[in-house]
Amino acid sequence: MSVFNNMFPSDFEDNSYVYASFIKENQGIPKISFIKKMHELRPIGGTLRLQNEQWFDVEIYLKALGFLLESLCDNNNFLYSKEQQEEILVNERNRDSERGEYAPYFRVAVFNFLKKTGTYPLHMTYIGHVQGRDKSLTKHLFYIQECLTFMNNERVYLLSSSREYYQFRKIFTDTYSVGMFDLPYSVNHIYKGKFQAYYILLKKLIIFYNQKKSSKNKEEAKNFIKFLNETQETR
Numbered sequence: 192m193s194v195f196n197n198m199f200p201s202d203f204e205d206n207s208y209v210y211a212s213f214i215k216e217n218q219g220i221p222k223i224s225f226i227k228k229m230h231e232l233r234p235i236g237g238t239l240r241l242q243n244e245q246w247f248d249v250e251i252y253l254k255a256l257g258f259l260l261e262s263l264c265d266n267n268n269f270l271y272s273k274e275q276q277e278e279i280l281v282n283e284r285n286r287d288s289e290r291g292e293y294a295p296y297f298r299v300a301v302f303n304f305l306k307k308t309g310t311y312p313l314h315m316t317y318i319g320h321v322q323g324r325d326k327s328l329t330k331h332l333f334y335i336q337e338c339l340t341f342m343n344n345e346r347v348y349l350l351s352s353s354r355e356y357y358q359f360r361k362i363f364t365d366t367y368s369v370g371m372f373d374l375p376y377s378v379n380h381i382y383k384g385k386f387q388a389y390y391i392l393l394k395k396l397i398i399f400y401n402q403k404k405s406s407k408n409k410e411e412a413k414n415f416i417k418f419l420n421e422t423q424e425t426r
Contacts, residue, residue: 195391197319199293203241204329207320209299210236211312211333212393214351214400215371221351221400222371223393224335224359225381226307232372233382234389237303238328239295246295249287253280256302263309270309275341279311293317300333308359308369310338310349318396321388330384332392334399351400 212235213224225232239246245255260276263269271279283301290297297315304312314337323329338349359369372380374397381389 210234211300
């Protein structure tokens with residue numbers, strides 16, 4: 192039986208890890224967002240804890256998100272003006288109302304991606320999860336299809352196909368960097384954890400991403416899937 196499930200679990204666990212990935216096209220080889228710590232790539236996310244009210248009460252969540260937006264700065268310059276912060280909060284409240292009982296998963300992904308990259312995820316798709324075993328947490332993955340940031344008071348929408356170059360902001364710490372990494376490098380350097388959970392979800396994410404692309408890229412999609420399958424056999 193497959194360890195991968197593309198549906199939300201029927202019940203919340205005491206603890207699970209939720210992360211989100213953004214993909215950007217790069218001359219035929221997509222780049223994927225990760226945190227790089229030493230020579231290892233780690234997902235951009237956070238832990239969903241059942242006892243944490245922030246993830247289960249929308250007003251507490253939005254208040255925490257507001258504080259986060261106020262604190263984000265780069266070289267002592269705040270990333271978002273008061274008006275921009277309010278725009279994001281209004282949008283997030285509207286989106287949150289559509290998420291139903293699964294809103295806590297989205298909230299963890301949105302909050303932590305914003306905290307660690309300085310960009311706000313506008314559109315997200317749930318890819319699935321790998322069930323935890325023993326002391327390993329269940330891993331959930333979202334695919335970010337569009338991000339929002341502001342430059343010179345102008346909205347900047349980041350898509351996989353966006354032509355503009357954008358480097359994620361380095362927000363709170365110098366112990367790691369957040370960036371976009373080529374697929375082969377990501378496969379070879381992703382943090383393995385237990386039971387290859389992150390690798391399994393990365394594989395599903397790439398398949399999902401390529402299936403969304405136009406028909407002219409179908410052969411390219413097949414090549415990526417073949418690459419991932421061959422890599423899995425050698426791990």
